[in-house]
Amino acid sequence: MVMPPAQDSRSQLFIQKAAREREMRASGKSRATAILFSLGLTVAGILMIVFLYPGGGNSAPQCDGHTMSPGDKCVIIGSDGGTFSYHQMLQRQEASHPTWLVIGIIALLLAIVFFMGVFTTYNPKRPWGTPVQGYCPRCGQPSLREKLTSYSVTRGRQRTTWRTMVALCTPQCGYGATRQP
Numbered sequence: 001m002v003m004p005p006a007q008d009s010r011s012q013l014f015i016q017k018a019a020r021e022r023e024m025r026a027s028g029k030s031r032a033t034a035i036l037f038s039l040g041l042t043v044a045g046i047l048m049i050v051f052l053y054p055g056g057g058n059s060a061p062q063c064d065g066h067t068m069s070p071g072d073k074c075v076i077i078g079s080d081g082g083t084f085s086y087h088q089m090l091q092r093q094e095a096s097h098p099t100w101l102v103i104g105i106i107a108l109l110l111a112i113v114f115f116m117g118v119f120t121t122y123n124p125k126r127p128w129g130t131p132v133q134g135y136c137p138r139c140g141q142p143s144l145r146e147k148l149t150s151y152s153v154t155r156g157r158q159r160t161t162w163r164t165m166v167a168l169c170t171p172q173c174g175y176g177a178t179r180q181p
Contacts, residue, residue, distance in 0.1 A: 010151070010162065015176035018149045018166040022128035031122035038115040045107030052100040061089035132167055138175040144168070148181055 024030040060067045063074035063084075070086045084092065094101075129147035136144050146167040153160050169175035 011164075011178045013151050014149050014162075014164050014166050014178050015168070017151060018128075018147060018168055019171075019176065021147075021149075022168060023171070025122065025126070025128055026124055028124040031118060031124060034118040034122050035115070038111050038118060041107055041111035041114065045104045045111060048100045048104035048107060052104075059093075061086065061093045063089060129166075129168070136169040136173055136175050139169060139173040141169070141173070143170050143173070144175075 021030075060069065061074075062068065063072070063076075068074060068086050068089055072086050074084045074089050076082060076084065127145060129145035132144040132146050134144065135142050144167050146165050148163060149166045150161055150163045152162075163181060164178045165181050167177045167179070
């Protein structure tokens with residue numbers, strides 16, 4: 001069984017985590033990380049479409065195990081058989097294996113959606129948390145902001161998560177407090 005940290009040390013963990021999150025947002029590091037992730041997803045989607053999708057690169061179609069070249073004809077016997085040109089076989093090959101194309105397109109769409117969300121969610125000019133009415137007990141300024149913060153501990157297969165509201169003043173003041181949501 002995971003034992004929770006002592007109340008004072010747990011409160012400090014929440015306050016430190018919230019202060020790091022506020023600093024990452026204000027510095028733009030969280031936005032830069034999200035943009036890099038989005039670009040990586042874009043590159044992965046393009047690579048899947050270009051190199052893994054049959055016919056997406058320079059892969060020539062196959063006829064009876066032999067590589068075709070432009071001008072060749074392929075005779076297929078069966079229910080969907082007939083005589084097919086190089087370009088028709090290329091189209092058949094592409095249509096028969098759409099998996100990497102679909103995965104690549106999904107990756108590109110996710111990258112676009114994620115990239116659009118980056119500019120609203122991780123805006124460094126957007127303040128951390130929501131304003132709290134009242135004044136800071138340490139500096140006396142009306143600059144307290146609070147946000148629901150979670151802290152997790154994993155031991156083996158057991159994960160324990162604590163959630164609490166953290167109130168922070170300005171980084172110059174350094175005041176932080178926790179309360180139950």
